[in-house]
Every structure is written in C-alpha cells, then in structure tokens.
Amino acid sequence: MSNYFETIIKPRFSETDMRGHINNTVIPVWLSDGRGALCREHLAITQPWMVVNLTVNYRQELLWGSPVTVKIAVEKIGNSSISFVQEIWQNDNRCVQASTTVAALDMDTRKPVRVSDEIRQQLSPYLLAQE
C-alpha cells in the first residue's frame, strides 16, 4: 500500500460503549481526522470540502488501549469531487475499510466548484495505481 498516507490516533475512553469496544459512530470521526491529517496538515490545502458520501465496512472490533493507524489514499478525482479510500488498523488487524467522497465547496454560494489543478497535483502521489 505504497500510496497510502498514515496518521496515528489514540482511542479515547469516552469513545468506548457498554459493549466494551469503540462505538461504531466514532469511526466517521477518525476517518475525518485522517482526511484532515493528509489534506490540511500535510498538504496545507485550505479548500473547504463537504462530505457527500460515506461508506464504512466494520470488519473487526476496535478496542481502547492501543493506538490505531488511519490510512488514506485517493481513489478518483472528478470535476468537483474527490473519492478517498481509508482503512483503520489496530494491532496488525484491518478493522475498518471505508470510502468517502467529498465535494469542493464555494463557501459563499455553498455550491460545488472545480477541484483546482494545484490540489490535483498535491494529491497525485496518493492516487491508487491504475491497472
């Protein structure tokens, strides 16, 4: 998975639930953090996004007490949208597979705008290899 960018997150005690594991509603928060770590912090992209689709496959329980790794790559860049694939790993297990599509947003009109050439170039190292 050479094109993936990784960030580490420590599960919070308050993110557990009475089943003893991380509650399913926490995963979208970690996925959001993972996208922010790549786009805002690492690449310093300031373009506002709006999430338009989120798909999460929960493969294995996540627990409190061990850090998790959130991996992210770019699946596709459309006209005004970007599709990311993400994975969450804990203790060498791939616990979550997810994909998220975001639309580039003009904050004044709140309408989608074209993804700029600069952003396309910044994200290109993280594009999944095409067959």
Place this chain on the structure above:
Amino acid sequence: MSNYFETIIKPRFSETDMRGHINNTVIPVWLSDGRGALCREHLAITQPWMVVNLTVNYRQELLWGSPVTVKIAVEKIGNSSISFVQEIWQNDNRCVQASTTVAALDMDTRKPVRVSDEIRQQLSPYLLAQE
C-alpha cells in the same frame, strides 16, 4: 412511505461545526438513535447488534434550530443480519439517505447468531414492500 417508523431528534448546538451546519460525523449518531427508537424502545428487542456496514448519502445541509425526523424501514432480513434503510428529513427536505446492516451478536462468543423468529415477526410491519 407507509412502512417507515419515525422518530424526532432535536439537533444540539454542540453538533454544529465552524461551517455553520451539522457536522457530517453527527449523522451516524442520529441514525443509531433512529434504529434504537424502533428496535429497543418501540419493539423492546433486547438482542445485541453489531454494525457491519454503514452507507450515508448526504444530500443537503442540516442546520441547528429545527427538529429532524429520522425514518427507518427494514430492507432485508438475512440469516444473522438485518439491513435497514434510513432517511433524515428537516423542514420537508430529505437531507440524508442511508443504509445500515447489523449482525445479531452473541455477547459471550462475540460471534453472529441467527436472527430469531420473534424478531423477524416484530420487524415484519416495517419491511419495505417487495415488487
């Protein structure tokens, strides 16, 4: 949408974000509340579930200040899994369409178990009509 069960949720101020709308990570929490309102409160089902898949389409911004209606119906009941379709409405706009698949869980073994006949019967009024 005669087979849908509905519950009302008031957006919380803390669920907004600096874009001025409800943050996307809040929606899975409301969807979870909607499933709980049908299964736990209305039908008194005590079977523990584990979410295995969550798909959310964000069609329109949700705002603080107006209640939302979470609608839920049953798309399919498999051997150990149940697929729900859900919608979130605010001010007559369908803002979110989502589907969630949960697996019936044996809490001791943490393995899936068959969905009981009693639960199949309890959920049957909410099954989407088949063509």
Place this chain on the structure above:
Amino acid sequence: MSNYFETIIKPRFSETDMRGHINNTVIPVWLSDGRGALCREHLAITQPWMVVNLTVNYRQELLWGSPVTVKIAVEKIGNSSISFVQEIWQNDNRCVQASTTVAALDMDTRKPVRVSDEIRQQLSPYLLAQE
C-alpha cells in the same frame, strides 16, 4: 423546586462507556441542551452566550435505557453574566448537580455585553427564591 424549567433527554447508546454507564464527558452536553431548551426554545432568546465556568457534581451513575430530566433555574444575573443551577434526574434519583455561568457575547467584537432588560424579564420566573 417550583422555579425550575424541565426538559427530557433520552440517553444515547453511544453515550455509554465500557464501565457500562453514561460517560462523565456526556453530562456537559446534556447541561448545554437543558440551557438551550429554556433559553432558545422556550424563551426564544437569540443572544449568543459563551460559557465561562462549569461545575459538575456527579452524585450517582446514569444509565442507558431510561430518560433523564434536566432541571434548570437561574441563580443570579450579573452585569454581563448569568449563573444557572442545573440538576439531572433519572428514575427519581438526583444524579448530577451543576452550575454554569455564561457571558452575553457581542459576536463582532467577541467581548461581553450587558444582559438586556428584556432577557432579565424573560428569565425572572426562573430565578431561585432569595432568602
């Protein structure tokens, strides 16, 4: 407690933690909801506040599965600040006692402003009786 305004909140499954009860960090969210139910919804006050102090005494565990009642009264109205007392009850037990001080905020300067006479009058029915 004749001066108290009450609102009902249903605990969310995602608000439990691995100790099997409602996590302590959820209580400030419910207190915020209780203030909003009185000030925004019931009295239609639009003045923005900023929380400047929050004190919470956790007297008894809160559990998922039963609704809670959040009670609120006004302890004191200062020049630019208002102090609320709040309680959270579940199954006839007073589980939380709390007090919150908010400052009236000018959103342009982000500085405190005087609490208006209109707001003082609107809140007066909820003022705790003076000895």
Place this chain on the structure above:
Amino acid sequence: MSNYFETIIKPRFSETDMRGHINNTVIPVWLSDGRGALCREHLAITQPWMVVNLTVNYRQELLWGSPVTVKIAVEKIGNSSISFVQEIWQNDNRCVQASTTVAALDMDTRKPVRVSDEIRQQLSPYLLAQE
C-alpha cells in the same frame, strides 16, 4: 510548573461549533484524555476511577488548526479520592483552568476503595509543591 505532566492534543474539525471555535462541551473530553495520558499510559495505573467533581474555567477561546497542550498535576490525594488540577494551553495562552476529583472504584461493588500506596507513590512526582 515543574510538577506538571503534559500531553498534546490536536483539535478535531468536528469539535468546532457554529461560533467558529471549539465547543465548550469538548473541553471535558480533552481533560479526560489528559488524565488518561498520565495515569494509564505514562504510569500504567489500571485502577478504575469515577469522576465525582469537575470544575472548568474557560478563560479564552480555543480554535481549530493549532495543537493544544493539556497540563496536569496532582493537588491532593485523599483516602479514596484524588484531585487533579489541569490547564489547556494553545499558542502560549492559558485558555482553560480546571480541577477534577476522581474516586477509586471497586468495579464489583461499584463503591469507592482506598487509593493504594503504589498509586500514591507513582503520583508523588506530580504533587503540587506545598507551601
């Protein structure tokens, strides 16, 4: 502040609210993280706690985009309780001052138990200097 233990937290986009800053209800979550970083991660204390009191003074807005430092020291160790003082700093500003009292908990009886001598010794380097 030589007795303070420090941990770094990155504010999450979902922790902002429509006022454009970090919502007040997020601070208790960060304080909880700060206590966990000292007690669970750094000292490997496994004793379960229950929060009995939380007092938060919000001195200055916290914003998304810069990391925060959560500082923690021990104010007092009682028979079954421990009082922590905590501060949250961002960009050289002390934005939050807080204190939290936790009780050591027997998970079977859910009653307070004496703080063990081992824990007293582990926490002693973080005791605020007495006058």
